Amino acid sequence: MVTVTRVIDILNLKKLKPPILFYGRRKTGKTFLVKSFYRNAEYFFVKRNRTIFWENRKTTLNYDELIKIMDVALKDRLIIIDEFHRLPEDFLDYLHFKQLNNIILVTSTLYLVKNLLTRRSPILGLFLEYRVDLIDERDILVNLSELFSGKELIEKSVFLREPILLQWADLDLINVLERLKLTVPALVGEVFIEEDRELSERYEGILRAIASGKQTIGEITDYLYARKLIEKQSTSLVKSYIKNLLSMGLLKRYKEYGREKYYYLIDSPIIDLYFYLDEKYNFSETRLPREYFLEKIPFYVEDFFRTLFAKLTGYRVFIVKKPDLEVDAVLGKFQQAKVIIEVKWRKRLSKGQITKIEEKLSRFKNVKKILIVPDKSEMEYISSKIEVLDVNDILEKVLKSYPRLSN
Incomplete structure (x- = not known):
């Protein structure tokens, strides 16, 4: 497996100090980055059932035990809590009361970004925020240049910015992309796990619209309305969803030169490619010829x-x-x-x-x-x-x- 040193992120983190909230889309390498940079920290992972795995001691805790350990045994140690949004809501009040400066929080859900960074959040202003996106273009190019060259180097770099694909770096790129039918929906779905079904369908609809070439707010709104994903043809309604997708790093936007107009793109090529192929060729239910995967590579x-x-x-x-x-x-x-x-x-x-x-x-x-x-x-x-x-x-x-x- 290819390992990429994220020099750009490491240099950015050297300029910061805890408390820090790390967030971003699932599988962008948040956990690996945090654990490798803060090597001497005590690492806790919150499971879906709300029990907490303390990796350093190889033991499982409940919430009350975690708080007791943080207050007594680890008050002078750096603490990392991964997927902390799964903890009870009063954990935020605990953070507000304690105002700890030895803690790193990691999350991947849209819900937390929408709620932690609002005026009513108990921890508003207590944490620096660090969004972990795809691997920086410079990092991936330099690392992969030891293995590939020419056209192959660039095309592999484009897709291998996704950390989950690095384990297949030596395989034919299209063969790998053909086998992501289940992976991409899961990646996207995890982001919206806290949302109800109607909202999740709207978010996915926006991604499908953009992958299909609808890059302006107006075009995206028309797409959603035509598919009855929104009740009225209102760009102001769609803007709020777009804002959330931008904040999570799922989307990015470019301003048109000389005009007050923006074009929206999906940041991840594998997410864009999946929705493009599914919209155009029903990829999720059909095996597609190789040439279809090449259409959007340029x-x-x-x-x-x-x-x-x-x-x-x-x-x-x-x-x-x-x-x-x-x-x-x-x-x-x-x-x-x-x-x-x-x-x-x-x-x-x-x-x-x-x-x-x-x-x-x-x-x-x-x-x-x-x-x-x-x-x-x-x-x-x-x-x-x-x-x-x-x-x-x-x-x-x-x-x-x-x-x-x-x-």
Whole structure:
């Protein structure tokens, strides 16, 4: 199994100190990150039946025993409580009263994010919040570059940002993706486990809409209304659900360059791919040909590079979607474009195709223009007007700025 060192997260955590609330979607590596970073902590895991497993002592406790141990035996030790939302509600009052500075809480449910960070929460303001998302693009690229190269390195990196897929890193990517029919619904369903059925269906409906290409609030609202998942065609109603999905890291959004309009994407390629294939081809009940799994890979690669270059440059991502002009990414400060990126994820580009890209990007003045391809040695023509980068060039850029951990 491939192990990825999450250098970016580790450096971020070095700047913080407990008490900290770790949260995020299920299976993003929260527990592994917390346990590996806080190696000397006492680790407690709350089971579904509300009993608590104390890993350091290999023993199971009830709630009253946990509180007694925290108050007496471990008052000077760092404590981690994983899935703490399963504890009785008065645990929050206990935290408010004690105001402990030696505790780490870990959760994965939408319910907690909605309720812990509200004005009425007993622990509001007592904890720093740290959301654990998918593995950072820089971390996955650097780690996987020891095993893969070229086009395969990028496509594996796109999907292996999901920690659960790392154990199959050496297998054919499509063979792995074909066998996630049960995994993805379970990943998503766990997030909404505290919600009633109607709300869960609305959240899933939003994910299905976006995976199908409905990326604006208006398009998502129309989709939900047409499927009778909302009672009225109200964008304001849908915005509240979108906000929750953004806060959990299930969605992300990009502002359109020069306009007050946002486009929403599913952050996880495997979640997006599952709902895309299920909506279009009934994937959940049908075995699909290999080529169907390849349809959206260029889309995921584009987004991978968007986010990667935003982190490398420190600029914000914008996108351009107009009837006469569409650009994969604009990177800039405020509303001032600094870098324009076009991604062409194919084996060969003709001189004519490159010339068309030059003409399209020439509409942007005084900006750096980048064309990303898998391997520039296979291009018929190298533009003098655009900086052409391939996988090797990008890996070199990442390695040049990649931080190193000190002992």
